[in-house]
Amino acid sequence: MALAIFDLDNTLIAGDSDHLWGEFLVEKALVDADYFKARNDAFYQDYVNGTLDMTAYLDFSLAPLAEHGKDKLNILHEEFMAGYIQPIMLNKARMLLNQHRANDDTLLIITATNRFVTAPIAKALGVDHLLAIELEEKDGRYTGKVSGVPSYR
Numbered sequence: 001m002a003l004a005i006f007d008l009d010n011t012l013i014a015g016d017s018d019h020l021w022g023e024f025l026v027e028k029a030l031v032d033a034d035y036f037k038a039r040n041d042a043f044y045q046d047y048v049n050g051t052l053d054m055t056a057y058l059d060f061s062l063a064p065l066a067e068h069g070k071d072k073l074n075i076l077h078e079e080f081m082a083g084y085i086q087p088i089m090l091n092k093a094r095m096l097l098n099q100h101r102a103n104d105d106t107l108l109i110i111t112a113t114n115r116f117v118t119a120p121i122a123k124a125l126g127v128d129h130l131l132a133i134e135l136e137e138k139d140g141r142y143t144g145k146v147s148g149v150p151s152y153r
Contacts, residue, residue: 066144
C-alpha cells in the first residue's frame, strides 16, 4: 500500500487553519477581541519562529471550545469553512490529491492543529485519514484540554 502524507496548513490550503480559527472567533465576537487577537498573533509568530510553547498555546486556543456546546460549535465551523477555508483551498492541492487517489494511494493529513478545526477541512478535501491534536470531552462537550499527546513535532 502506498501512503501519501500531507501537512494541512500552507500545504493543502493557503493559510494556517488554527490561526484563522482565532481570527474567526474575534470576528464573531466570541472572545475578547483585543486580547485574543494579540495573543493569537503572538503565538503564531512564535510558531513561525520555531519557539512556540505548545502547552501554553493549546491552553489559550482550546479554551473557547469549552465555552460552547457542540451544536453551536458545528454551526460556527460551517461559517468558518465558508468564509475562511473554502476561499484558500488550493486547486493544485486538489489535483495532487486526485492523482494519489487515481493511484489508489492512502491519503493522510498530519497536522499540529486540533481535530475540531481540521476534520471538516480534511473531509472537504476528501481525505479520510487525519492525525491531529485530539480534544478531551466530558459529558459531550469539549473541556478545552488535550486528550493524549499533541501531534506536534
